Amino acid sequence: MSAMRGVGIGxxxxxxxxxxxxxxxxxxxxQPSTLSADEERxxxxxxxxxxxxxxxxxAEAAGGAAQEVLEAQAMIAEDPSLQDEIDSRLGEGATAEWAVHDAFAGFRATLEAVGGYLGERAADLDDIAQRVLARLQGVAAPGVPDPGHPFVLVARxxxxxxxxxxNLEQVLALITTDGGPTSHTAILAREKGIVAIVGAGDASALADGQTVIVDAAAGTVNDAPTAEEIAAVAxxxxxxxxxxxxxxxPGALSDGTPIGLLANLGKPADAADAVSRGAEGVGLFRTEFLFLSSAQAPTIEQQRASYIELLQPFEGKKVVVRLLDAGADKPLAFLNDAHEENPALGLRGLRALRASEDILREQLTALAEADAxxxxxxxxxxxxxxxxxETAYFTALAHEYGLRTAGVMVEVPASALLADRVLAHADFASIGTNDLTQYTMAADRLLGSVASFQDPWHPAVLRLVREVGEAxxxxxxxVGICGEAAADPLLAVVLVGLGATSLSMAPAALADVRRSLAAHSSDDARRLAEAALAADDAAGAREAARAASTTT
Structure with a gap:
């Protein structure tokens, strides 16, 4: 066997x-155009x-997290300032092809200089520009090929x-040479249940037609499988x-210890799929969908109707609703329109809600009415x-509105390190591993150039999770986990070993995590956690836990 390594998804x-x-x-x-500027325009x-x-x-066909990403791309394509840049070049006699190419390249450089969320969106410009150029040239846009038979897709x-x-009936698996466990590709692959290996740099040597085995559980690509190995896959x-x-x-360890397996949802319509996949409730319902598409905050009545739609399919089950998390990569003009040099460290989350407390109180009112x-x-x-x-402020306010169970997101090291004092006021804590990793590693989770740092397996992140679990x-x-880390089947066991009592994830990941938990006892989980904590880096932690898991 010849194995290439990467990060397995699922x-x-x-x-x-x-x-x-x-x-x-x-x-x-x-080169100069042979057409008039108006014709090229x-x-x-x-x-x-x-x-x-x-x-x-x-976007409309995709739904879920993909819809938000694609809608953002559509908006970028028609950005007025980008159109002005194209028109400027056309006015100088350029062809439409060159004007588009050069304007997009300039716009990309501008966004990269801004950094943060906008810096990461710069990479999307390449895809948009390629599609526009293909349209101008009358050729197929670069994209997923269609060979007419099932295949393993290999891409940068x-x-x-x-x-x-x-097309999940054609794409058997996905291998990328770039990206990490929190890249857009990894997140969308996990959401759709695609077998995937990301960050497998050696995969660039794979040739068309070459038969491979993609083993996400092991994080390997076997590029020379035997007939026996292929039969074992079947x-x-x-x-x-x-x-x-x-x-x-229900989610449980092999010794019967219950571990709640919950779903991360972005809109009420996603509830049916979560229920069908065995979600025991909702560990994270993001309320941003109500706000991001509006020029002003939705009314209490509009919010109440959406919350009722979400809650009804989960009769008797836990549903954790996160209040509006605006700011950083989700700016809202009616909440905070001030320019910030580093919005990820600015007025976001509860900070923004406290600055516009009427929006916070309206959301709590709507939730209380939906609860009733x-x-x-x-x-x-x-x-x-x-x-x-902040914890005392929020939990007291939520209780004031009659909401029985009020907790906080632990996403920054400060609240993790003081988790015992935070939990003296909060009814529960939910660890958002995406942001906790970002702030621990000082690496923007939306910036591809530092994606290698954005790995929740890092022992520094795991130590903070342990602080919260022990508290x-x-x-x-x-103590729940609601970041992307919970969807990693092996990391899920480690997180339980660190003290997590529930795990919330994309519904497509529930089956794999349920299976992984059932194969380990409480002692196993603690042993895997200690092995991971003893490593020096994320890759070492992952390998140490994998090695410890094989001895169970």
């Missing part, structure tokens, strides 16, 4: 022939509009527009199918809580 396995992603279109030549605007419309259609990375609409797939054919059991109208077990939590004072045990308060 615990699936697949085998099939490789099909490589086509290379990007070459940059057009800078018409060509450019029609191409941009067509691409924006296609992205919007893909995938644009959100491609990942969102992968047996493994059959066993997984048989196991998943019955009704899902349904029979779900509603929990509410505040995002980006940093201090004990929860001492105070008798629940």
């Amino acid at each position: 615990q699936g396995v697949a085998t099939g022939p490789v099909v490589r992603m086509a290379e990007a279109l070459p940059a057009p030549q800078d 018409t060509r450019a605007r029609e191409a941009v509009s067509a691409v924006a419309a296609e992205l919007q259609q893909r 990375d995938l644009a959100p527009a491609d990942t969102a609409l992968l 047996d493994r797939l059959a066993a997984r199918a048989a196991e998943e054919s019955g009704p899902p059991a 109208a349904t029979s779900a077990d509603l929990w509410v939590m505040a995002p980006m809580v940093t201090t004990v004072e 929860g045990a001492r105070t008798g308060k629940p």
